[in-house]
Amino acid sequence: MHEKSIELLNKAVADELAAIHQYMYFHFHCDDQGFDLLAGLFKKTAIEEMIHVEKLAERILFLKGDVKMEAAQKTEQLKDVKDMLNMARKMEEDSAKEYNVWANECSANADAISKQLFESLVAEEERHYSQYDTELENIAKFGGNYLALQSIERSKTIATPAQGK
Numbered sequence: 001m002h003e004k005s006i007e008l009l010n011k012a013v014a015d016e017l018a019a020i021h022q023y024m025y026f027h028f029h030c031d032d033q034g035f036d037l038l039a040g041l042f043k044k045t046a047i048e049e050m051i052h053v054e055k056l057a058e059r060i061l062f063l064k065g066d067v068k069m070e071a072a073q074k075t076e077q078l079k080d081v082k083d084m085l086n087m088a089r090k091m092e093e094d095s096a097k098e099y100n101v102w103a104n105e106c107s108a109n110a111d112a113i114s115k116q117l118f119e120s121l122v123a124e125e126e127r128h129y130s131q132y133d134t135e136l137e138n139i140a141k142f143g144g145n146y147l148a149l150q151s152i153e154r155s156k157t158i159a160t161p162a163q164g165k
Helices: 003-032 036-062 081-108 112-142 144-159
Strands: none
Touching: 003 036, 003 081, 003 112, 036 081, 036 112, 036 144, 081 112, 112 144
């Protein structure tokens, strides 16, 4: 009865799994480069994407479907921070567009709950888009100094011994 919804929900699972892999890859490389704020942002977003997978999977199972746990694409091996942020912003923008369309398809197939799930995901993907867009604006505004300040903060933390030991 809800075959189309299950298909769309599984497409979303595949997209979210790809995002999780990509964002964790970005997290590892930002952390390695000393960009703690960006590393934290990518990790936090990956965790939020995991929650999306969980919600999607719960709905698929409720509809008596099976969850397909295969990422939609392979992880891009990007190491430049601006390239990472541009890719992340595009991924979020594409997801929001797709989820809007899929919400309407679910509605057309009399599946209001899947429609609502996709609509709630649109709001979260748009928030992620905005976060990545803000980081790109900061880099454009402040240049390399923006990234350098993140590395300096880490160096100060590492160089300062813990008090009271």
